[in-house]
Amino acid sequence: MISLDETDQKILAALKRDGRKGLAALAADLGISRNTVRARMTRLIETGEIAGFTALTRGDLAESPVRALMMVAIEGAGTDRAVGRMLAMPAVQAVHATSGRWDVIVDLATDSLTHLDETLSRIRKLEAVTQSETHLLMSTRRATSVR
Numbered sequence: 001m002i003s004l005d006e007t008d009q010k011i012l013a014a015l016k017r018d019g020r021k022g023l024a025a026l027a028a029d030l031g032i033s034r035n036t037v038r039a040r041m042t043r044l045i046e047t048g049e050i051a052g053f054t055a056l057t058r059g060d061l062a063e064s065p066v067r068a069l070m071m072v073a074i075e076g077a078g079t080d081r082a083v084g085r086m087l088a089m090p091a092v093q094a095v096h097a098t099s100g101r102w103d104v105i106v107d108l109a110t111d112s113l114t115h116l117d118e119t120l121s122r123i124r125k126l127e128a129v130t131q132s133e134t135h136l137l138m139s140t141r142r143a144t145s146v147r
Contacts, residue, residue, distance in 0.1 A: 002047045007032065011040055012050070017143045019053050064091075064109035066116050067137040070123065071102035078128025079103060085126055091119040102133075 004012070010030050014021065023041075027034040044050040074082050083095050086106055093107040106123065110116040124132055 002043070002049060004049070007036070008040055008044065008049075011037060012044070013143075015050070019055075064111060066110045066113055067140075068108045068116055068120075068134050069137065070106040070108060070120065070132055070134045071098075072104050072106060072123065072129055073101070073131040074103045074128045075130045076128060078126075082126045082128045086123055089119055089122060091115060 007030070011026065014026055014029060021029075023034050023037050027037045030037070041050070072082075083104060086092050086095050086104075091108050091110045093109050096105045096107070097103070098105050108116060108119060110119060120132070120134055123129060
């Protein structure tokens with residue numbers, strides 16, 4: 001793992017806000033040279049700090065309009081097995097390990113409330129799952145670049 005300085009962190013934050021922004025625009029926004037941005041991004045990609053780029057399309061959102069976060073408590077040593085079974089479910093986008101009351105947070109996306117309910121039921125029935133709490137995502141606001 002590399003050490004990220006303030007410039008690296010600013011580049012990563014800007015890319016998270018707008019991954020399509022070109023080198024010249026990033027450089028202008030951050031007040032650094034285009035060559036510096038290019039060299040930093042190359043290093044961040046080569047070291048794995050930037051794992052990839054992706055596009056979120058209108059179709060992605062239309063296919064899964066029902067989104068939810070499910071906090072899950074898992075008992076004993078069954079976490080890896082339960083998480084593996086969750087990840088095999090089509091509605092599960094990601095499973096995040098967390099600290100605090102809940103062991104994992106499950107990111108869910110379905111095409112209907114019925115499918116969401118079915119998925120929640122399947123997760124609750126997993127052997128090691130002891131408790132859960134689910135929150136529907138009503139709307140999403142994303143960070144935008146400062147202009």
